[in-house]
Amino acid sequence: MSRDGAGAAASFFSSRWGLVLATLGMAVGTGNIWRFPRVAASNGGGSFLVAWVVFLVLWSVPLMIVEFSFGKRSRRGTVGAFAALAGRGNAWMGGWVALCALGIMFYYSVVAGWCLRYLAAAVTGELARRDPAAVWQGFAGSPAAVVTHLTALGLAFSVVWFGVRGIERVTTVLIPSLAVLVIVLAVRAVTLPGAEAGLAFLFTPDWAALGQPRIWLEALTQNAWDTGAGWGLILTYAIYMRVREDVPLNAFLIGFGNNSMSLLAGIMVLCTIFAIDPGAQAQIVGAGNEGLTFVWMPQLFARMPGGAAFMVLFFLALSVAALTSLVSMLELATRVLMDFGAERRRALAWVGAAGFAFGLPSALSMPVFQNQDWVWGLGLILSGLFFAVATVIFGADRLRREVVNAPGVDLPVGRWWTLVVAVLVPVEAVALLAWWFWLASKEEGWLAPWSTFNVGTVLVQWGVALAALGLANRWLARSVDGPVGPAARDVAPDPAGEGAA
Amino acid sequence: MSPLAVVVMVLVCGTVWGGFALLLTRAVRREGGKRREEAERPERRR
Numbered sequence: 001m002s003r004d005g006a007g008a009a010a011s012f013f014s015s016r017w018g019l020v021l022a023t024l025g026m027a028v029g030t031g032n033i034w035r036f037p038r039v040a041a042s043n044g045g046g047s048f049l050v051a052w053v054v055f056l057v058l059w060s061v062p063l064m065i066v067e068f069s070f071g072k073r074s075r076r077g078t079v080g081a082f083a084a085l086a087g088r089g090n091a092w093m094g095g096w097v098a099l100c101a102l103g104i105m106f107y108y109s110v111v112a113g114w115c116l117r118y119l120a121a122a123v124t125g126e127l128a129r130r131d132p133a134a135v136w137q138g139f140a141g142s143p144a145a146v147v148t149h150l151t152a153l154g155l156a157f158s159v160v161w162f163g164v165r166g167i168e169r170v171t172t173v174l175i176p177s178l179a180v181l182v183i184v185l186a187v188r189a190v191t192l193p194g195a196e197a198g199l200a201f202l203f204t205p206d207w208a209a210l211g212q213p214r215i216w217l218e219a220l221t222q223n224a225w226d227t228g229a230g231w232g233l234i235l236t237y238a239i240y241m242r243v244r245e246d247v248p249l250n251a252f253l254i255g256f257g258n259n260s261m262s263l264l265a266g267i268m269v270l271c272t273i274f275a276i277d278p279g280a281q282a283q284i285v286g287a288g289n290e291g292l293t294f295v296w297m298p299q300l301f302a303r304m305p306g307g308a309a310f311m312v313l314f315f316l317a318l319s320v321a322a323l324t325s326l327v328s329m330l331e332l333a334t335r336v337l338m339d340f341g342a343e344r345r346r347a348l349a350w351v352g353a354a355g356f357a358f359g360l361p362s363a364l365s366m367p368v369f370q371n372q373d374w375v376w377g378l379g380l381i382l383s384g385l386f387f388a389v390a391t392v393i394f395g396a397d398r399l400r401r402e403v404v405n406a407p408g409v410d411l412p413v414g415r416w417w418t419l420v421v422a423v424l425v426p427v428e429a430v431a432l433l434a435w436w437f438w439l440a441s442k443e444e445g446w447l448a449p450w451s452t453f454n455v456g457t458v459l460v461q462w463g464v465a466l467a468a469l470g471l472a473n474r475w476l477a478r479s480v481d482g483p484v485g486p487a488a489r490d491v492a493p494d495p496a497g498e499g500a501a
Numbered sequence: 502m503s504p505l506a507v508v509v510m511v512l513v514c515g516t517v518w519g520g521f522a523l524l525l526t527r528a529v530r531r532e533g534g535k536r537r538e539e540a541e542r543p544e545r546r547r
Contacts, residue, residue, distance in 0.1 A: 046509040200502040203510040256521040263517050410531040
């Protein structure tokens with residue numbers, strides 16, 4: 001009997017589809033719906049999309065394969081996996097990955113709460129009656145945002161409480177529903193009079209733009225953020241994959257599935273904008289993620305025939321996407337604590353309490369929210385780099401032979417993957433970080449530690465986190481080291497008798 | 502919409518959605534094959 005009380009068999013995804021849908025639930029989040037359309041529209045449309053597809057294959061999928069392999073091989077959370085594969089001296093890198101995901105979880109539950117609040121407002125007709133800008137100004141940063149933050153966290157908590165089978169059951173229903181919702185919204189948007197201009201805007205290429213590094217770096221950033229590659233979340237779900245489960249085909253499937261949803265969201269948002277208010281497209285696209293979603297989209301839906309119903313579907317899709325991603329973040333942190341010996345539900349309680357407490361500043365203050373989004377969003381690039389470095393330490397080709405292309409593989413990967421992970425991913429990560437810092441360094445007061453968006457605030461917060469992890473490395477490695485601990489016993493032989501690695 | 506935009510749309514959507522559809526088909530087939538293999542295994546033992 002596993003310690004989550006649900007039985008030994010409950011410690012594995014019951015099928016490939018359970019794993020794929022849960023991981024898609026993690027990958028498809030608000031970034032697909034609110035960030036992708038905006039970034040694609042403001043970076044050259046068609047030419048950006050070409051670069052975005054290239055980086056799907058040269059960043060996201062290779063890193064997803066790495067994450068699946070780490071989780072499957074080690075059967076431990078991020079800290080234990082890095083210690084097991086890259087050596088005890090590098091447990092801190094796994095700690096960074098966990099800390100970064102945790103930093104994002106703290107404010108992401110606030111975002112999920114916003115989505116729930118707007119879903120409720122769309123259902124009750126409040127968004128149709130009131131000016132959405134006034135609704136947003138009265139809500140963001142108010143005590144009401146604390147209530148919705150707690151609600152979102154509570155919903156995700158109740159899913160993770162039931163372990164991997166709870167996650168599987170919920171995502172098996174929600175992810176296909178989300179896909180249907182996004183397809184319905186996209187079809188509706190494309191059939192609006194004037195929607196063709198939105199398609200033209202999204203797909204018309206500006207080939208000269210492909211010569212600008214900015215387009216490529218934005219495409220890389222978007223892939224890093226919206227596929228969830230290098231966050232440690234896929235690694236966490238891979239702990240529960242069956243031994244004979246395939247790695248590469250699942251990684252490709254999730255990468256392409258996630259980007260398919262992004263593309264649908266881009267078509268949906270841009271066609272709606274161009275069909276309803278083509279004159280305001282520059283203003284809408286430039287309004288930022290929150291402005292586009294919570295101020296402009298309700299206004300556009302209100303002016304669309306049957307818009308009230310589509311507004312409900314839009315915020316339902318957004319809420320589902322946010323909640324399924326939040327579930328994976330809670331599971332990541334819970335799993336790391338379980339590797340340190342904590343029982344699942346106790347670990348989850350600690351993570352939930354910390355999530356609520358540390359999410360409060362972001363719920364109550366937009367500058368804090370934006371600062372945390374900036375600092376830990378950038379941190380993900382470092383997480384991706386650490387995964388590549390750990391793979392090199394373990395031996396990229398060895399990982400490919402022993403784990404990626406293990407018996408039962410459905411889509412074996414060639415040496416190109418070794419080259420991409422060992423050489424290209426580190427180069428991409430370093431180039432991206434250098435570019436961002438260079439851009440930020442041109443701002444006045446770029447090293448001031450208390451600014452919302454600058455290099456100084458990133459360096460201070462990263463520096464504190466890295467120093468703490470460096471000092472705690474020996475303890476981290478010792479705590480997750482040795483024979484399979486009590487928490488790891490949760491990963492018991494699966495019902496097919498295939499056993500844990 | 503210009504012909505160039507149509508070409509890019511077909512190229513991007515074809516790669517992403519077409520790629521996803523192909524991968525999904527392959528996964529479905531492989532799962533079906535594995536199930537059949539597992540169903541046949543006890544019969545062979547007998």
